[in-house]
Every structure is written in structure tokens, then in C-alpha cells.
Amino acid sequence: xxxxxxxxxxxxxxxxxxxxxxxxxxxxxxxxxxxxxxxxxxxxxxxxxxxxxxxxxxxxxxxxxxxxxxxxxxxxxxxxxxxxxxxxxxxxxxxxxxxxxxxxxxxxxxxxxxxxxxxxxxxxxxxxxxxxxxxxxxxxxxxxxxxxxxxxxxxxxxxxxxxxxxxxxxxxxxxxxxxxxxxxxxxxxxxxxxxxxxxxxxxxxxxxxxxxxxxxxxx
Amino acid sequence: xxxxxxxxxxxxxxxxxxxxxxxxxxxxxxxxxxxxxxxxxxxxxxxxxxxxxxxxxxxxxxxxxxxxxxxxxxxxxxxxxxxxxxxxxxxxxxxxxxxxxxxxxxxxxxxxxxxxxxxxxxxxxxxxxxxxxxxxxxxxxxxxxxxxxxxxxxxxxxxxxxxxxxxxxxxxxxxxxxxxxxxxxxxxxxxxxxxxxxxxxxxxxxxxxxxxxxxxxxx
DNA sequence: ATATATAATTAGACATGACTAATTTATGTA
DNA sequence: TACATAAATTAGTCATGTCTAATTATATAT
Numbered sequence: 001x002x003x004x005x006x007x008x009x010x011x012x013x014x015x016x017x018x019x020x021x022x023x024x025x026x027x028x029x030x031x032x033x034x035x036x037x038x039x040x041x042x043x044x045x046x047x048x049x050x051x052x053x054x055x056x057x058x059x060x061x062x063x064x065x066x067x068x069x070x071x072x073x074x075x076x077x078x079x080x081x082x083x084x085x086x087x088x089x090x091x092x093x094x095x096x097x098x099x100x101x102x103x104x105x106x107x108x109x110x111x112x113x114x115x116x117x118x119x120x121x122x123x124x125x126x127x128x129x130x131x132x133x134x135x136x137x138x139x140x141x142x143x144x145x146x147x148x149x150x151x152x153x154x155x156x157x158x159x160x161x162x163x164x165x166x167x168x169x170x171x172x173x174x175x176x177x178x179x180x181x182x183x184x185x186x187x188x189x190x191x192x193x194x195x196x197x198x199x200x201x202x203x204x205x206x207x208x209x210x211x212x213x214x215x216x217x218x219x
Numbered sequence: 220x221x222x223x224x225x226x227x228x229x230x231x232x233x234x235x236x237x238x239x240x241x242x243x244x245x246x247x248x249x250x251x252x253x254x255x256x257x258x259x260x261x262x263x264x265x266x267x268x269x270x271x272x273x274x275x276x277x278x279x280x281x282x283x284x285x286x287x288x289x290x291x292x293x294x295x296x297x298x299x300x301x302x303x304x305x306x307x308x309x310x311x312x313x314x315x316x317x318x319x320x321x322x323x324x325x326x327x328x329x330x331x332x333x334x335x336x337x338x339x340x341x342x343x344x345x346x347x348x349x350x351x352x353x354x355x356x357x358x359x360x361x362x363x364x365x366x367x368x369x370x371x372x373x374x375x376x377x378x379x380x381x382x383x384x385x386x387x388x389x390x391x392x393x394x395x396x397x398x399x400x401x402x403x404x405x406x407x408x409x410x411x412x413x414x415x416x417x418x419x420x421x422x423x424x425x426x427x428x429x430x431x432x433x434x435x436x437x438x
Numbered sequence: 439a440t441a442t443a444t445a446a447t448t449a450g451a452c453a454t455g456a457c458t459a460a461t462t463t464a465t466g467t468a
Numbered sequence: 469t470a471c472a473t474a475a476a477t478t479a480g481t482c483a484t485g486t487c488t489a490a491t492t493a494t495a496t497a498t
Binding site: 088089090091098099102103105106107108111114115 | 308324
Binding site: 037057 | 444445446447448
């Protein structure tokens, strides 16, 4: 069941291409992987033999259940490592892709889980892409910043854009976590700071730096 | 100048074998890498062509300047990652070797430096092995094999030469870790096995295979 | 409907890094 | 010294994953 480096890259590419509604053709995969269609076809046969995909000319490549699970696992690792590189090693968000492309292929039963915990279980990577959970579930993308809501708005915390230790500690102190409800009581014109009530508790004042980094789902 | 995964493993093996005073023969390398001498000879030719080693039957394999630098770079990365896995991800020190074997091959100009800084520039890995600096310099550490000590000697565990899971698990069971004190109670002439007391605890008998792989600082 | 372009596919080759089996070279011992 | 054993080496093979070039199939445009 172990997959090679190359197989993993194909599965990942097929997953990403499959998100659009075009069919996943050998040509499309070759473009994505910067190799040629002949190589792709060879590999598609191997992946089909291993029941990781089904492929025919008409439908294109379609991930099987196990193929999709494998793809999501790699994407999960990729994005977790990106968070690590940016948050912990101080890389710029534009420098980490190539390194994460390598790190995503490290095989270890416990690694993703331990890394995830170490990073504070982030929902999004430094580019804002959602990080699949261990079971493959994608976090719902909450696209509204708390800072973009208005007074009287009721919403729920969907994700956190800054996963620095300092910020996460601050949130813990405020008792703000994923799924917490937030009611916007007042928004100051002056500096965009807000008075909010967390889970219908005492009103608290938070800065725009805080509200910029909280993504919410409107109710 | 980029090296393949395989080349890096050979360079590392040759470096480690070169530390002993035996010549680094194809057989020795094959044993270390658990492959066969024919494969080794093929690779030695390639490494020689790239001026990473010199090889002849009489001298065995000897790292060139650039070969040694490459080996030290990999060892540096291996040991830094081990520190990361143990210190940050809460792995046991007996679980990290196989993962570090993979991580050591990640290529990025800045990665080792950034990781080193993030970890607080450690000098030794979780097994007590010295971490080469960026320029290849090893931190000094004074150690003797436990097997070279005599009865009544009191000493402290400085590092461990075998990092296999089996060995580390055995040490964990004995409650031997870095810094543990060991008193040699008796050394058997017959098979060099020893009766020792760990942290002044119950006397225990250990084989010469065990004592050969423990490096100690004499008290 | 037919020419033309694009995509899919097959066949054959190649580089890497491994293997087995056979052969040569060293080493050690009676 | 001569045989036995172990190590080194060579030759040939194989799996993986890539490539180019040639062929076939499909789409598109006139």
C-alpha cells in the first residue's frame, strides 16, 4: 500500500485538477507536472492497477476512494508543513511551496498528527488554503473577516488566519475557539476596534489586528 | 552538484565507516546499507566520477573534501531533525531515527540554518551525538566506551553509538538515558559482559554488545 | 464532408539504482 | 605451497519512471 514519491505527486495533481469541472486528461496532468503525456499514460495505468484511480479516454482520470484519501493525506501534510515553515521557521509565505513539496512525502504513522498538534491544529495554510483533517474532511471556508462585519452581526468563528503562538495564546485567554459565537456590539470608526461578546458573555474590546485574523461564518 | 537520495546515503555511510580505523570496503558499505557489494561498486564508480570519493581496492573508499562536506551536511540535518522530533513533536528518542533518515534529504538552501536557530542551536542530538556546525566543525565531547571501563568505575552516559529502535527500546527498559550514572560492579573475563548499577539501582547484567554501544564520561 | 490541429496512445529507448550469477583476486591456514 | 574461504569485480538483468518519435483517434473549422 505504500506509494512512491511519483505516485503521490500524480494523485495530488489529479485531485487538484478534479476540483475544476473539466475532465482530468493526460494532457492536463502532463501540463501540471511539467512532464509529457506519454509518461502520464504509463503512470495512469499503474495507478489504475493499484485501484487508486479509474481512467478512460472519455471520463479522464477519476480518483477512487483510496486514491482520494491518499491525495488528501498528502495535501494535509503539505499544508501543515507550510504552516510550520512560515510560523516557526520564519520563511516568507512565498518561499515555502518547494520545500513543502518535499516534506509532504515524509512517511510516518504519527507525524501529521503530532505536527498538527504542535502547530495548534490550524485550519488554513499560509496561503489561506484549507487543511484537510485526518479523516479527509475539509474545514468550511469562512471567508468573512470579523473586521468586515458590522454592529449587531452574530457570527461563528470559522478559522484563524494567524497561527502564531502569541495569537493562539491570546485567543485562548479570550476563550475564543473554532465554533465560538461572536456578537458584534460596536465597531469604532476611529481605529476599527470592536466591542464583542463571546458566546454571549461579557463585552470585550478587541483590536483590528485581532479581528483581521478571525474568519467568521455569518448567522 | 545536487546529490540524489541514494548518493547521500552512500556518502553518509562512508563517513560513518571511515570513523573507525578499518578501511571502508565494498563489503562493509553493503552491510551498512543492507544491500549487496555489486551495487556498492557500481555506486562507488559514480561517486568517484563526481569527485566525491576516491576508491581503490587497497585503500577502500575515502571521502574527498567535497564528499566529506556533503556527508557532514546530511548528518547535520539528520541530527537537527532528530532534535526537532523529540523536543517539539514529543517523539521518544527511540522512534526518530527512521523519520530523520527521510528528513535529512530535504533540500533547501536556508532550511538547516533556520531549523538550527529555531531549536536554539543545539550541540548534541537526542542520542548525544554531536551536531556538526554549518562549516562542518564538530562540537567536542569526551567519551569512552562503557566496555573499555573496569570494575568499580563510576561514569555517566554521554552518548549512544547504535541508534536502532531495538537498542533504544532496550535502554528505555533498563532506564538508561543521557546523563544516567553507571557504576561498573563486575566485568566478566569470559564474555566481557558486565554487572552494572544504573543510577545506583539494582545490579543488572548487560552484554558486551550493549556496553560497546554506550559512550561514557568517566567520573 | 474533409482537411487540419490537437490529444491519446503505442513502441522503443534510456538513466538510475538495484539485483543474481559467475569470475577473479586476496587472505588465511593446513 | 596449495587449498579453502572470503571479498571484489564483471556481466547481464530488472523495475521505476522518464523520454522521443510515430501512430491513431478526436475535435474543429471551413
